[in-house]
Amino acid sequence: MSVRDAFIFALNIYLTGTAITFIIWILIVAVSRFTKKG
C-alpha cells in the first residue's frame, strides 16, 4: 500500500466515522424527544 493510498484509506475511515457520529447525534435528538413525550 502506497502512502497516498493509505492517506485516502484513512480519510475514508475518518469520513465514515464522521457520518456515523452524525447518525448518533440524530439518534440522541430522537431519543430525547421520544422520552420527553413519554
Next chain:
Amino acid sequence: MENFISIFPGIQSFFQMPPEMAIARLLLIGLGFLLLYLGCKDVLEPLIMVPMGVGICLVNAGMLMMPDLADPNKQKLGTMFLDSMVNTPTDHINALQVYFLQPIYALTFSNGLIACMVFLGIGAITELDFFVGNPKLSLMLAIPAELGTFLTFPIAIAMGFTPRESAAIAVIGGADGPMVLFASLQLAKNLFVPISIISYIYLSVVYSGYPYLIKALVPKKLRGIPMKEMKIIKVSSEEKIAFSIVTGTVLSLLFPVAAPLFVSFFLGVIIRESKVTRYIHFADDVILTGSTLFLGFLLGCLLSADIVVNPQMFKLIVLGFVALFLSGVGGLLGGYVVCWLSKGKINPLIGIAGVSCVPSTAKVAHKCANEANEEAFILPYAMGPNIAGVITTAILTACYVTKVQML
C-alpha cells in the same frame, strides 16, 4: 566463581544471553523502578503505572534457563510468569501448569476480555449529562480530536508497517487504552505488547504533557473564558438508558466485530443509570479496579528484553507520540472553531477533552482554564466532548478493524 554464580540462576542468566539483551534487561529493571516511583508520586497515572512498574522490574529480574514447552529436550531463557507466544492447545495446557499468570492471560488477554471489563467499569463511572444534553457541541469537538487516529495511519505505512499494524498503531490517537488493546489484539497480535505498553505510558503522560501544548497554542485570554453563560441541561436517567440501548444496538448492527466493546460500555452506563447500587459497586470497585490492576501488572510482565531490542520499538515510540500530539492539536483546533462560532462564549480548551482519555483530558482542560482565570470552571462542559471522544474512538476503531480486514 562460575559454580558460585550458578547458585543464583537469575544472575547466571545475564551471562547466558547476548550482551545487548543483558543491558536491555538491566535498563528495564531501572525503568520498572522509575515508573513505580513516578506512579507513587502521582506524576504518572498510579492505577496503571504502579502495577506495571512492579511487573517490568520483577519479570526482567526473574529470568532463568528452563525447558522449552514446544521441545522439552531443549532449554530456553524464560520466566515463571507467563508465555505469550503459546499457540497450540497442547502448549496452552502445558503453559497453564507452569506459569502462574498464564490462566489470567489466557482467559482475559488473548480474547480481549480485559479491554471489555475496563470499558464496562468506565461506563459505570461515566456521567453522560452534558453529552446527552449537548450532543451537537460534544460530537463536533470529538471529531477533530481524532486527527491523530486519521493521520497516523499513512505515517505508519510510510515507516514500513503493514496496513493491519498501522491501523492498530493509529488507534493510539484515540487515547483510549481499552480500544488500543482491542485493536492490537484484533489486528496486530505480534505488536500487541509494545503498542499497549507505549500507549498506556503515553496516556499516563497526557496529564503532565498536554498543558504545555495548550499553553503553546492557546493565548491566556482565551484559556480563561469562564463559560458562565452556558447552562448544563439536566438529563433524566430514562433518557440516558434509552440513548444507551438504542446507540449500542445501532453500533453493534453496523460493526459486529466491535460489538463486545459497545455492549460493555453501554451495559456499564445502564447499570449506573438504573441505580442498582450493588451492580454499580461491583462494576466500579470490583471489575474496573481488578481489571486495571491485572492489566497494568500483566502488561509490565510482558515487557521483556527481547521486545525492547526489537527495531520496531523505536518507531512505535515515535508514532505513539505523533498520534497523541496530532489528536491534541486537532482537539484545540476544534475548540477554536466552536469558540469562534459562539462569539467567544465557549472556552476553546474543552476541545482537547475530545481526545478522550477519560477523565484526564477534561481535567487538564479545567486545570489550565482555572490557572488562567480563577473564575473559570469548565470541567462539567469538558466532560461532554470527553465522553463523545470515547464514542468516536470506538466508531473509528470499529471502522479500522472492519475495513482493514477486507484489504
